[in-house]
Amino acid sequence: MATQSSRLAARLTLAPSVIVLFIWMIVPLALTIWFSFRIYRLLSPDRTGWAGFRNYVWFVNSPDFWLAISNTLLLVGGVLAITIVFGVLIALLIDQPVWGQGPLRILVISPFFVMPPVAASIWENLFMHPQNGMLASLALGVGLQPILFLENYPMSSVIFIVSWEWLPFATLILLTALQSLSSEQIEAAEMDGAGALSRFRYIVLPHLTRAITVVILIQTIFLLGIFGEIFTTTQGGPGSASTTLPYMIYKQAVIAKDIGRAAAGGIIAVILANIVAFFLMRSMGKNLDV
Amino acid sequence: MARAVTPRRKLLLTASAWSVALLIFFPVLWTVLTSFKTEVSAVASPPQLFSADWTLENYAEVWQRSDYPRFFWNSVVLSVGSTLLGLVIAIPAAWSMAFVPGTRTRDLLMWMLSTKMMPAAAVLIPMYLIFQRTGLFDSRLGLVLALMLMNLPVIVWMLYTYFKEIPAEILEAARMDGANLWSEILYVLTPMAVPGIASTVLLNVILAWNEAFWTITLTTTKAAPLSAFIASFSAPQGLFYAKLSAASTMAIAPILILGWFSQKQLVRGLTFGAVK
Amino acid sequence: MTMTLRALLGASVALTLAGAALAETTITVATVNNGDMIRMQGLMDDFYAKHPDIKVEWVTLEENVLRQNVTADIATNGGQYDVITIGTYEVPIWGKQGWLESLNDLPADYDVDDLIPAIRGGLTVDGNLYASPFYGESSFVNYRKDLAEKAGITIPDAPTWDDIKKAAAAMTDKEAGIYGICLRGKAGWGENMAFLTTMANSYGARWFDENWVPQFDQPEWKAVMTDYVDLLTNYGPPGASNNGYNENLTLALQGKCAMRMDATVSAGALTDPKQSEFADKVGFALAPDAGLGKRANWLWAWSLAIPASSDAKDAAKTFINWATNKDYLALVASKEGWGNVPPGTRISLYENPEYAKLPFAKMTIDSINAADPTHPTVKPVPYVGVQFVAIPEFAGLATTVGEIFSAALAGQKTVDEALAEAQKVAVEEMTAAGYIK
Secondary structure, eight states: OOOHHHHHHHHHHHHHHHHHHHHHHHHHHHHHHHHHTEEEBTTOTTOEEEOTTHHHHHHHHSTTHHHHHHHHHHHHHHHHHHHHHHHHHHHHHHHSSOTTHHHHHHHHHGGGGSOHHHHHHHIIIIISOTTTSHHHHHHHHTTOOOOOHHHHSHHHHHHHHHHHHHHHHHHHHHHHHHHTSOHHHHHHHHHTTOOHHHHIIIIIHHHHHHHHHHHHHHHHHHHTTOOHHHHHHTTTOSTTTTOOHHHHHHIIIIISOBHHHHHHHHHHHHHHHHHHHHHHHHHHGGGSOO | OOOOOOHHHHHHHHHHHHHHHHHHHHHHHHHHHHTTBOHHHHTOSSOOSSSSOBOSHHHHHHHHHSOHHHHHHHHHHHHHHHHHHHHHHHHHHHHHHHHSOOTTHHHHHHHHHHTTOSOGGGGHHHHHHHHHHTTOTTOHHHHHHHHHHHHHHHHHHHHHHHHTTSOHHHHHHHHHTTOOHHHIIIIIIHHHTHHHHHHHHHHHHHHHHHOOSHHHHTOSSSSOOHHHHHHTTSSOSSOOHHHHHHHHHHHHHHHHHHHHHHHHHHHHHTTTTOOO | OHHHHHHHHHHHHHHHHHHHHTOOEEEEEEEEOOHHHHHHHHTHHHHHHHOTTEEEEEEEEOHHHHHHHHHHHHHTTOOOOSEEEEOTTHHHHHHHTTOBOOOTTOOGGGOGGGBOHHHHHHTEETTEEOOEEEEEEEEEEEEEHHHHHHTTOOOOSSOBHHHHHHHHHHHOBGGGTBBSOBOOOSOSTTTHHHHHHHHHHHTTOOSBOTTOOBOTTSHHHHHHHHHHHHHHHHHSOTTGGGOOHHHHHHHHHTTOBSEEEEEGGGHHHHTOTTTOTTGGGEEEEEOOBOSSSOBSOOEEEEEEEOBTTOSOHHHHHHHHHHHHSHHHHHHHHHHHOGGGSOOSSBHHHHHOHHHHTSTTHHHHHHHHHHOOTTSOSSSOOSOOOSSSOOSTTHHHHHHHHHHHHHHHHTTSSOHHHHHHHHHHHHHHHHHHTTSOO
8 A cells, every 4th residue: 555645645734733733742842951951930021031041950850859850750650550550440230231331431531521720629628628628527436546648648649549530531441442352252262261360361361461551641642641639639748748849839829939849940940850751651652553 | 251151141241341330420429519609518428429519609600700601712713623633733744654665664653652751840931932932822734733643652552453454456456447546545544534533533632621730820811711710729828629519520520521422432442453 | 575574684684783792791700619608609699780891711729729720720810810819919910010900099999098998008019909808817716605605714804915825725625525625727728828927926036037037946935845745636636737727617517616716707607597506696805915015917808800911801890890899798798798898908897786796797897907027026027917027928838837836736846846846947048039139
């Protein structure tokens, strides 16, 4: 099929997507690189000039930097682990012969339709609040002290909230994949006397590998940039206990209004994200016959 | 996987599946319930369910306080517009990747996805400047473009994985019959990929609807969608949870209802090529 | 036939002309979603009746989002807004940059001399009024009189910190879910640092000395932080490090805070029976002092200003005059009662016998008058601003310091560690910004 004309057609059809995405990427990127070497504080326009690598040095030397990186990885890893493990379990459960599969699916995917700032606000105020939250009332009801989620377990709380938002996405993809698994295969294994666990281990899980890879890839890209939920719930605290790299950048750009430093942080984040993506593709690319 | 099971087992499975589903759904349900309580009742501890003061006042107030229909309409225009525009650009690209794969197809896809890796806050001022200088600030066109470009990588990828499942022979047969490239894509490929396209559309409408950083930052009055509507209801003085819940319910209800009606489509098409 | 057609044509031309004569100016007003601003949006019929040629488009946003959007617009000369809502921290800085239109030429009925001097001073740079106050606030103590009585204590109208500590200890009943004192703990320059800076002022501490050298290594700050952490740890609600203005207000409305120190503007909500069942049991007192001549109360005014980039400055001035005029206060009073009038901007309001009947009126004006942005501290300082330092770097620096202090409150750091860290960060920032030579 790879004739001359089809090669040309392929280039022509690809061109619009590639060109617009290239512009969309390169213009802000170029501006960001430029700003990252400038002294640019929004509120002090008279103080300008070249900063050399000072913005980068500040960012990397900032006491929060390494914590922010490990928190970012923790957030991505934690959410991935929770959504995939529970996604698989819930998909398996819904895929069983149960009454009301349609309504069930609707209930499970509904968190996906809630805007992230709303989701964070609901969890913070109506559930995790140490005096008025439902979880505090439950704890008091059984004679326990309420857990101070956002004060004592800030990172875990943020991971939990984000996981709730993304669980439907993972579940949906895994469920779709699961439904394509032929029942003959399972039945044959059952005939051979394979237990439920080994059926899962040797038939279901391999079948889901691709779907899991897709979930990891897409979610990672979205999760690497998360800061809104953190801003709503913990403000990166207490201290900097729940500060992630995107939140650090957000703070520089929006609160400190130091565009130079925020830009330097952005460039660092892009480099790190690409490193993560590279290793992701190295370790899992073969699962995607892309 | 529909196999015969004993009624008892089915009952047990149904019960556990429903408990899990209700647990996941509960926060959404609670938000809706809270939206019908008075502010005092909304923050009562222990939480009130049967003893709560029920009221419609929150909705009346939210409705009166802001121009909901305008925000709603903007949300519709932005999410649907960006998705359709994305399809127009992405279908040819996905065709090319699926049927004339080059050695660099995979790199290209990864590069497209990597355009989403810049943290939003880092490009806040660059984007602001670009939108200001091009006159796209607070215009629906500008936001449609921005949302389209944000989601384009996902659209291309999803479509590509569908198209790959369509046997190339069918397209070749069409070409033998004299179809040119455009009619091949438009009349042969697209109809065959309808389930995939449908779920691509749905997923992207949802992602665009829920986008709550750029849609707030790059708009003022003309193009502001429901995310901006929500941002006017959180954290004022005094009690606000019931009103916030009412506003949230109004913001998520349309997309929730759309999702509910189309969940079968969504599930059928969300394969990302994971189905063999 | 032709006659009717001509008549119709004529009529439509006349209509078009009339339409052109009534050419509307549209102004875009960006505002925070606080109750007083929301109320103003409900009273717009009055404005349109008086000014049919001006159309107002509202952008109502939550405080943080509003600040982000308005700052980006003004600093890049975007020109999206004709009227913006900003506070006493922004006005002097932006005014000095030439980003705001001077409001010196508002009509005589604006009566600029009626503005409360402390508020007006905070919005004036080099003799130019750059923003018109919409509502002003200070901070004070509110407490539940029934609990104070039960505990057998009285809180004086002008308490000292010792009074506050004793009262907090006496009223705390954690078993019953009653916390002796609620103070801001959530990190942020406008959250915990607003409170802590006023507390520091009353303890004789200051952010910087005359040469812009940070003072967190001084004993006064150690006393501030020690008492703050002790108070909240012993008598405050659990999870206090995540409580900001709103969280504490909610707790106070529910009666869970026996005592709270926060904005005077919350008095309206606290005394509103629809919002709190303790509305008739609320007492007020001035913010405490430590006998050094400065009380721990701040000064803030949400104000309306016109960006220099606006292309409808005249219409914007007309709107600002309407929204912050004496007549507007009377309008709100006639429609919604005196309790809902935006407080803290005009002397005449506090001279009004009707308004003086409100339980919080006198305390509010006394608190506002007790704040002095030009001499905020016991020892001399090179800056203006009571609960902030009016320099562009403050928001970023104070938020970082606020995080450190909030970690100390959460028990993740000792007071000494937190202060040492704050000092280090502050010295670095001030050096980088060129204040310390």
